[in-house]
Amino acid sequence: MSTIIDVRTTYEAFANGADLSNLGEVEIYGWARTNRNSGQIGFIELHDGTAFKSIQVVYSNDTDNYDAVAHITTAAAVKVTGTLVMTPEMKQPFEIHAKTVELLGDVSEDYPLQKKRTSLEFLREIAYLRPRANTFQAVFRVRSVLAMAVHSFFQERGFVYVHTPEITGNDAEGAGSVFTISTEGTPHPYTDFFGTKASLTVSGQLHVEAFALAFKDVYTFGPTFRAEKSNTKRHASEFWMIEPEMAFTDLNGDMECIEACIKYCIRYVLEKCPDEMAFFSTWIEKGRMDQLNAVLNTPFTRMEYTDGIKLLQEAVKNGHKFDYNKIEWGMDLQSEHERYLTEEVVKGPTFLINYPKEIKAFYMRENDDGKTVAACDLLVPGEGEIVGGSQREERYDILKAKMDKLGNTQGLEWYLNLRKYGGCKHAGFGIGFDRLLMYITGIDNIRDTEPYPRTSNALKY
């Protein structure tokens, strides 16, 4: 009987000080990353997907069918039996001396991932194979671990996870174009199934507010959609959003939660994915880990929108050139303005707060000045905005007047009613999960953070 091992648990056991020298015969399954040999001795870099690292398999004339093993090619699936041998004098702490190397799945000659180094653009065209490439081994493992960080953060704090619906009858947030849902082969494809027009959600916030008023602290975490043909590095048609909502909480409590959440997520990933983060820091964005560690030790700055505008105006006066150079109170900040504030002025994560009400959503709470709303955007160096939050308007009359003016009351009476039935102060925020992943990894195109990215004219897989 041989012991079945994998790369992850073997490295973990080693790190925990376990004695691995007496395992007897071991058996491991994986794929050959490389295979090189010198006639007498050969080396297969065995990768099994359980860890960023590989294990070196050494074969020799003692190994069955040396010649066949020597012909195993990159990406072939193999089963190796042999002995785990400690190699304290080498870079890797152990290797496997193979008794047998069995080819389980060969690789046909048209395999597109032969080349050692390939561009991210090329890899994007083969979405179903790119998770095998180093960069995407790192990206998608961090994506998974980051998702777990999100759940752990909120569940440890007693938040209730709510699956808000993907299909919705209202697109009242007005967050841009929506996808419409229909059923083919019916006389009225848009309305036949649900009896009313249906679209894909742009946000679960309105739905989750109802749950905050029952469970106090809740969050959503699920897919969200935009039908915008914006062909930028930061936009996709389908992405995941995290939307927490907290009853009895104001804008300050909101910002405390955002800061704790972002720091928790960074710390969690740094701790669980040291190899992947070292890879990003070396190959994707130099010094990424140091920057993230610095963020952990910095209280996030809070800055009034009004003060931000003054700083931008001063910058222009002092000769700083923005593409959009006409800075005035009331404007919606462009990414270049946000990045100037967080990168040049504060040099760290920055909450911009209390925005003009005209440029923000109807559900945000109006401040006493009558001009601004209790909103906050979290801006981070290198990425710009990654979180948007606000205290919600809990006053029935003020909210109703706003919604009537916008003409979106119909279909949202229930949302208004929440203010009549034991309503209270509440606040929440939204984190674009894919953008958070871009921020943490340094990957600069959202298409390289999503397993099968969806953008206009891209639906190959």
Added chain:
Amino acid sequence: MSTIIDVRTTYEAFANGADLSNLGEVEIYGWARTNRNSGQIGFIELHDGTAFKSIQVVYSNDTDNYDAVAHITTAAAVKVTGTLVMTPEMKQPFEIHAKTVELLGDVSEDYPLQKKRTSLEFLREIAYLRPRANTFQAVFRVRSVLAMAVHSFFQERGFVYVHTPEITGNDAEGAGSVFTISTEGTPHPYTDFFGTKASLTVSGQLHVEAFALAFKDVYTFGPTFRAEKSNTKRHASEFWMIEPEMAFTDLNGDMECIEACIKYCIRYVLEKCPDEMAFFSTWIEKGRMDQLNAVLNTPFTRMEYTDGIKLLQEAVKNGHKFDYNKIEWGMDLQSEHERYLTEEVVKGPTFLINYPKEIKAFYMRENDDGKTVAACDLLVPGEGEIVGGSQREERYDILKAKMDKLGNTQGLEWYLNLRKYGGCKHAGFGIGFDRLLMYITGIDNIRDTEPYPRTSNALKY
């Protein structure tokens, strides 16, 4: 300065033996469940959504504005300050003696949840308010905890969580009708955005198989859609699915993982939600907790489909009446047949394995008998099928012949290619998350397990 407390952490601290008698002034926010008084003394059952339990607030002539407090109605949002007083002689271990009770949000007279007992059908009509009702406090907290159980199970075992896409160009699984996605106001609404027809996913399996061949063990957990107008208690148009996939794994390994996963989830929920589970066991399905505990201690039975058919035929011969009474090899089992096997024959969770290939999906691995495929359905008492799994066909030629015959090769060349590029034995399964929740809670209508259920003609919120 008063200490802000909530119901959950206060009960947790008490359970952990903390001394709560010296907290000084405490402050708590929540909603009045009930308010009764006798002129001299009054009691508010304060519920804050953080726990299934409430805290009793006692007010008296020592409390500010006794008369105003006495008029606070059910569901009103309140802030209470006072002292936490231990009550070892009472049912509840402590109560709050109020100094002040401040009304934060009143309740208008048309509040639909006045009545103490309301039917699940009635509550379904007010989806935005029903999370306040006891049953849904229990259901939706268990839903949240169960989702965390799923993530914990897979992440502890090193599985990588993959967000497979919701929008897809293929509906090749053939799992029923799909919703089509379009963009209004364009000449060709069905194809203009993506350049090809797009629909909502019915399964992430094909997409996630590609990731299993890179990461070995992976899982999806996300929304899935069916455009079927089946108006049953077990069908919804939108529901969440868990789809794990494991490389180098056969049907036996698949079943081991399913059994471990189901048991882990049950154990996790029983441990984290004792109050909620006690509620279900008393009010929704008598003895639910005992049945679940029994499942934890029982190895799941494995039964050949062929043997299942024989047992059903014998049952018919012995006078058992099924609605569909003509039992023959090759048939697709109805729910009544599945339940007979798991409830009457085995009296416990049962894997039915090796189904006729004609009634199962094209990607399942053909057994050597040429007639069956390496598939398993997990049947459980009271619910029927809750998991379906299979070993996948890894042999290129056999899979291609099957797909060519079905005519679904086009657009899925990449899926076939996985068999040419270091392919290997692999297996996976799918769990309907909402059905698993039904099974654990005893709730018998899927509409009562989803925050905002989507079925045909139901899109009110």
